[in-house]
Structures are given as C-alpha cells and as structure tokens.
Amino acid sequence: MNMHQRPGHELHGHERQQRLEVLLHELRTSLTTIRGWAELPLQGLSDDPELMVRALRRIQDEADHMHQAVQQVFPRADASWVRPLETEPVDLRDVADEAVADLGLLDPERPIARENSGRATVVADNRMLRHAVRNLLDNALRHTPAGSPVTVAVRGSVAVTAGGAGDGTGGVAQRVELSVSDRGPGMGPQDIARLTSPYDEDGRIEPGGGIGLTIVRRVVERHGGEVRVSSAPGRGTTVTVAFPTVSVSSGN
Missing domain, CATH: 3.30.565.10 (Histidine kinase-like ATPase, C-terminal domain)
Incomplete structure (x- = not known):
C-alpha cells in the first residue's frame, strides 16, 4: 500500500483511470479558457482597462481551478478525493x-x-x-x-x-x-x-x-x-x- 494513502483508500486501476480522465478534461477546459482571455491583448483590445481586469480575473480563476483539480486527484495524506462544499x-x-x-x-x-x-x-x-x-x-x-x-x-x-x-x-x-x-x-x-x-x-x-x-x-x-x-x-x-x-x- 502507498504510504501516502490512508487504509481503505487505495486507488484501484479503474478509479485511478476515472480520476485521470476527469482531471485531463478539467485541465483542457481551463487551459482553453486561459488561452482565450490571454489572447485579448493580441487582438488590439488592451486599451480597455475594464476588459483587461476581467481577463486577468478569469485567468486567475482558471489557474486556481487547475490547482484544485490536481490536488483532488493527487491528494495529500490528510486530504480526501471530494473536497467539502464552500x-x-x-x-x-x-x-x-x-x-x-x-x-x-x-x-x-x-x-x-x-x-x-x-x-x-x-x-x-x-x-x-x-x-x-x-x-x-x-x-x-x-x-x-x-x-x-x-x-x-x-x-x-x-x-x-x-x-x-x-x-x-x-x-x-x-x-x-x-x-x-x-x-x-x-x-x-x-x-x-x-x-x-x-x-x-x-x-x-x-x-x-x-x-x-x-x-x-x-x-x-x-x-x-x-x-x-x-x-x-x-x-x-x-x-x-x-x-x-x-x-x-x-x-x-
């Protein structure tokens, strides 16, 4: 048993595959969104401060989501797969x-x-x-x-x-x-x-x-x-x- 997993929480092959498939889907979705908002300055829209602030916030939100998604698939010893609702x-x-x-x-x-x-x-x-x-x-x-x-x-x-x-x-x-x-x-x-x-x-x-x-x-x-x-x-x-x-x- 992996020493970083608690007893009864071993990942079987199918569960590991499911988690990785979900993670890859979430990362692809977030990366697509980040790329879209990051390209705004290249489209000549960087003169709109309000739009730029909105773009930076969306990029930060998606980066935070990616971080949380990775943590859920590869949890620490004291963390669970499903995080509590906030x-x-x-x-x-x-x-x-x-x-x-x-x-x-x-x-x-x-x-x-x-x-x-x-x-x-x-x-x-x-x-x-x-x-x-x-x-x-x-x-x-x-x-x-x-x-x-x-x-x-x-x-x-x-x-x-x-x-x-x-x-x-x-x-x-x-x-x-x-x-x-x-x-x-x-x-x-x-x-x-x-x-x-x-x-x-x-x-x-x-x-x-x-x-x-x-x-x-x-x-x-x-x-x-x-x-x-x-x-x-x-x-x-x-x-x-x-x-x-x-x-x-x-x-x-």
Whole structure:
C-alpha cells in the first residue's frame, strides 16, 4: 500500500483511470479558457482597462481551478478525493453570463442566446457551479455543427412536487433551473445513456462518453439537485440542471 494513502483508500486501476480522465478534461477546459482571455491583448483590445481586469480575473480563476483539480486527484495524506462544499449565495444568471462570455470569446461565430425568468439565487459552491455550467456549454458546442445556435436559459422559482405524493405528506418545493439547448443532430436513448455515464460496466471509459456531463451531474447532485436530458434524433438536445433554493450543508 502507498504510504501516502490512508487504509481503505487505495486507488484501484479503474478509479485511478476515472480520476485521470476527469482531471485531463478539467485541465483542457481551463487551459482553453486561459488561452482565450490571454489572447485579448493580441487582438488590439488592451486599451480597455475594464476588459483587461476581467481577463486577468478569469485567468486567475482558471489557474486556481487547475490547482484544485490536481490536488483532488493527487491528494495529500490528510486530504480526501471530494473536497467539502464552500457554499455562498450564487446567482445562476451571473454564472450563465460568465460561461457565455467565455465561449463567446473562444467561438465568436457561434450564436449564443440568453434567457432569464425570475430570481435565480441558490446557496452553492460558486467555483464548482461555474465549472459545471461551463462544461454544459462546452458539451453543446462539441456535439453540434459550427455556427449552430445555442440557448442558455435560467428560470427561477420553478414549483415542483416534493416527495410524499399521494400520502398527504407531499408539498411544493421551489427550484432554480438552468438549461442549455442546441439545434444539433440530437440523440437516441442509448446515446443519452452513454453521454450521462461514460464508464462501461468494468469502469473503463467508453469511446464518445460524456466526461463533461458526468462532471456536471456530480456537481449538481452534491448540491441536492438533478440533471435532465431531453433529446431526439433531428430535434436537438436540451440539458437542464435544477437546484433547490434552500441551503445545503457543506460536504453533503
């Protein structure tokens, strides 16, 4: 057993592969964002101090995320694979705007529409949530033709039935939703299953699996939310993440 691992926390081959695949995906996403913002001065936009400050902040945020991602895959003896949530009030509209700005910089020819409806504040881990939404948009761009439009919609105060249906104990809970819709080729049920769970029965990565959406699902579920995928061949795809509007306890 590796002396840097605690008893019961040995990494098996499949788990090690999964961690490395997730790490490589996250590093690629962050490096792409850093390169996009770092190229602004080369595009003659360095005379805008406000834009330059924004670019430096985004570069710093992505560098911090890369550092945390590496630490999670190669933890110290006293660290765990899944870090505790650092929660605070987060407006999903701001998160969506930031993700759209990132991808608009990287793919300026791509039409990306924004829609808002109602208050959209949740108690969440801001950094984790931002990268989940960024992965959602990145996934839409990767699986649709160049120039195909994408819509990012945020809806607040969505009422859903909360458990206990039919036994008198159910109620109505308020949710906040963010959806990313594209007009790509769409998917059948088998493709949806592979996109949301890219590992096969033996824990290996399947070709064409959706690492990005798997990361999204893990983040959303840690916040007590859920991910829904709606798609059909020839009709495009919509991925919706829904969060409760109540606080969640750190690490649960």
